[in-house]
Amino acid sequence: MKKILILLTICGILGVQAQTDEQEFAPYVINGVRSPVAPYFAYIRFYQGNNFGWGGGALVDPRSIVTSASIVAPWERIRVYLGGNNRDFMREHEVFNFTAHPNFDRFSRAFDIAVVRLVNPIIPSAEIHPIALPPLYNPPNSDLPFEHEEITVDGYGATTAQNQQAATFLYRSHQRITSQERCTAFFVLDTEQAFCGEDLDERSNVCFGDLGSPAIGTYRRNPYLAGIVRIHPNCGVNQPAAYTRISFFLPWIQSQILI
Template structure:
């Protein structure tokens, strides 16, 4: 059996059971499967590292935060399930962070992982749409609601990833509120928060996609980049705005 067929079989065997109500992403909820979502374990030459999130944007490319790439050499990318133990994993040794990434203030916190072979698109593995190259609207706009999913910590005191994919809803806040917490630059970054249930991104979620709806279809508009030291606090999350880097993504991934 060739590698592509084996990978497709693994994904089918990992068909989605609906998880029971589980501990939360930080006041989030258990998520149904999102076929674009990727779990990323990143490792250096000494096999030390951590984990984060990403989004499948083609059959060979995963978009994530540069913080998950910079200084690392190997990436184990999990796809195909909202249950951690059922993820199918692909190992990559090729990735590129934005050349102007600043790990101190997270400016230009965007990067692409190149998969060693094309994944087979199925019900469980499918890329998410990006803002069009020629789109002039700087999505997302203020007060627009988006969804964020991840296997990251489920409380500010957690030390391990979640067993089930978690999601929360956040709404884009104005730039001045964002500046109260992070040294963000417009239009390259934005902030969003949940002012109802106070759900928040936490450690292990950086790189995950912020997804909004454009003309009735989901579209990837942000990458989780900045969280407060206490991610359980009532602070917004800082995101890289994908539309501001659309030309760079095209140069790297040809999409």
């Protein structure tokens, strides 16, 4: 998967994907495998004038989607699609509003999280249903996800660096959480707010078009939303990707869901 390019690219760090003159530019999953249906996955398109791009998000309750603030903060409008693993057949769901974290900084990417609210709640089914959030109280002195924990990341980003188009089918990367030291060797970030994941076996990774896409972990045998794609330098396959840590932002997310 690659990642989403934003017009504001910082120090080689790629963010929201966008292009002008009605052309598309997106992030993607490199060396990933075709994903089965991810019932929680939200395909998000964002627009401003003739500029538009795409990314991902996670359905966390019948009306709420967690995604990257970079997808919503600079843009005039967004469209959300749910259901299936072929973006051509996903169903659009009308957006009620979207809110980026008030402390979001588009340059440092701190507090890179947002919540999108739908007009109508979805009716849970095998094809579309929410993913669990992390437990409100983790074990003492720990923050999910744990180092070495496996995560899966799905997205519609391009599948090769040469093909800068959104993939038709959903692709998946299997990664493990890196140490904080390896993470901060590549990114300037607060490890309370973020973590890194890497695939050392197949070298799959995210890039343009995958910003906001969900990283799913397992806690006590139950899948949960561990993170969302935050940054990836140059879409490389020999480097980790950075994710916003959902457990850190859980109180804020819940405050938005209850509005």
